[in-house]
Amino acid sequence: MKHYLLILSIILTTACKTFAQAGNIIEPEPITSALQKANMGKVVFEADTIPLEKLQQTDLLTGYEANAANNLYMRLLLANSLTNYQYSLQPSASVEQLNQGNFQFAFYVDGRQIYQENLHKGANLPIIKNTKTTIFVPFISNRGEDSWGRFLWGRFMNHGGDEALTAGKHQLKIEVRPYVTTPDLRVGELIAQGEIKFTVPAIDPKDAQLQPIKPGSGWQVSKESFDTKKIMEMNALIAGNRFKQITSVVVIKNGKLLIEEYFNGSARDSLHNPRSVGKTFASAMMGIAIHDGYIKSVNQTLKEFYDLKKFSNYSPQKDNVTLKSLLTMSSVFDADDNKSDSPGNEENMYPTDDWVKFTLGLKTDNSKAAGKQWNYFTAGVVVLGDIINKSVPDGLDKYSANKLFKPLGISNYRWQYTPQNVPNTAGGLQMRSLDYAKFGQLYKNAGVWNGKQVLPQSWVKDSFTKHLSLPKDVVGEGYYGYLFWNKTYKVNNKAYETYYCSGNGGNKIFIFTDQPLVVIITAEAYNTPYAHSQVDKMMRDYILPAVLQ
Structure with a gap:
């Protein structure tokens, strides 16, 4: 019997490999891991970041307890690369066209589908889509990795996962399929799936109790009633x-x-x-400085505070950038913190040795209408702080202490x-x-x-x-x-x-x-x-x- 099962396993593995490699549009990475070969077509779960070549079957989780100390990582173990799976859906598409698609994830809790998502095309680089047969991402992690996996898990939880994963024991299942968008949306057959026992600990009743307001808060304590059960x-x-x-x-x-x-x-x-809550304090201090006459109005322009020709990428448009446009994040600088490739993204500012110089040296964006288009622009608020600092007596630090914090008793x-x-x-x-x-x-x-x-x-x-x-x-x-x-x-x-x-x-x-x-x-x-x-x-x-x- 064992001999028969061994032969059957070899036949199935060979057939799977043959099917996977037939008609590829691109050469995938070779599958050399014994663990991957033994778990082909599975979604597996892990508690730590262990390289595939060192991963053992015993490292794969069968259960997970949801608490702050425990991490949950997901690994796809595929027979082929995503792009080749997509190619079987749309053989007339180019690699670049196939890369406009991605994986579809479906989440099930206790046998009921809770959430389904066609992963955004930007999740996974083309090289990963084209060649990788194993993909490893965090779902739940206290390490703070910047990963599409954590965002996907967050969307699942926000779209029913929270309600489904109540206190107690559950069965979490994930199914993965390829999808393409050219010439229209098409979703392929199942290429990986996996299950894990997911336990949500019960809450200790004492942890839910209201915390009494102790004396010395500096506030009058309200005697109004509220729904204590909700809190x-x-x-x-x-x-x-x-x-x-x-x-x-x-x-x-x-x-x-x-x-x-x-x-x-x-x-x-x-x-x-x-x-960024601190940005709004800059707004408050601007209002106080204008009231005190140290700054004339929000309609003042940058040229009244800086010789803009001394900075890089001078443009007459910069002369007309108003304080109001910086307060409303609607200036014409080529900057958008919500775009990682934006020249004015705040992450490009922090490594420099002069943040104001960085900001005022940015190019302007001719497509923006001054005061009309909102783009989140942290560096512009740094400039507002610098303007207040150079305009008020003794600088922003002491001015804010005397004019805002001291009156509030802070x-x-x-x-x-x-x-x-x-x-x-x-x-x-x-x-x-x-x-x-x-x-x-x-x-x-x-x-x-x-x-x-x-x-x-x-x-x-x-x-x-x-x-x-x-x-x-x-x-x-x-x-x-x-x-x-x-x-x-x-x-x-x-x-x-x-x-x-x-x-x-x-x-x-x-x-x-x-x-x-x-x-x-x-x-x-x-x-x-x-x-x-x-x-x-x-x-x-x-x-x-x-x-x-």
Whole structure:
């Protein structure tokens, strides 16, 4: 019997190889791994990054427990390269045309399909599509890899995975197929599949309990009621790592502290790094500097502050770049942080020894209409900070301390600095959650704090103006003010508009326009696909339903 099975295995393997290699459009890499040969056509799961040549059958996971310490990696073990599988779907297509397609992934939980996606063509380089027969990516990882795998997993979780993978034991199954787009969309037969037992631990009830507001917060404590069950449900999801890397949630209602919750080792006195939330502080300081007469108006242009001809790529267009266009991210510089290949992408700025010189030396984009097209432009906010710094007495550091932080009673904060030792208005202004709440409440109070007009009321109004529509393909619905974002949440078929500061990782300061609410969420989910979407879910499904009247 064993002899018969051995012969049958050899026949099947040979047939599989023959079928895989027949009619190829491109030569795939040779399959030399014994483990790959033994698991051809499978999706396998691993807990660590082990090279294929060292991978043993015992390294493949049969089960996974979802907690913050455990990683989950996926490996496709294929009989051929993706491009050759696609070629069998569309033999008349060229390699370049086939590369416009990719893998289709289907996720099943307990036998029910939850999510299906045709992976974007940009996931995987052409050389990988053309030649690789094994592909290894993280799904769940605490190492922070920049990978399409983590983003794919995030989309699965956001589109039903969270609801399907409840506390308890589940069977997770993944099916993989090739797809092409030329001349039309076609999806091929199954080329890999795999299953794993997926366990979601139950939450310890004590981890979901509301945290009592301790004395010494600096806020009056609200006596208003709210739906404690909803907040406990949210706390349980944070404790269970369903909402990941959340560090605090603070809710101010009618100017009083209603909810104060800390997670993942954070506490009241923790200084958080909310990344680009700090940009909005630059907007506030610009408003104060204009009110004090150190800067004339938002209509001033760069040529009034710099000799632009001394910088690279001079163009008369630069002369007319206004402060307003930098505040609304609508200048004509050739820059877009949402495009990795953009010359003005912020990642190109940080390694340089002079960030202002980098920014002012960028080319202009003739396709942009000044003040009309929104593109996220971190480097432009650095220039705003430099302009404030050189315009106000004693520089931005001392000016912000005296004009903003001291009036708000904020003493425990930490700026980051540019190479020229100017406060970094690109982001990273670290504070306590309760102090971010003061900043949000200042705007909610139309610039007034403890009876004093700290921020001009007119500046708050201009900041909370829909100057530009946000591109739907980048950020979805919404508008942009003076370094403020705008969006509307819908809860129980009612709309609730908010202006908010936003930073990498899911950090937010929400100020609601028609409700007496300021909400702070801090998080450390930096560079993850779920950072902002999970905050939206927290707001829409838990926080707002709990505190709205």
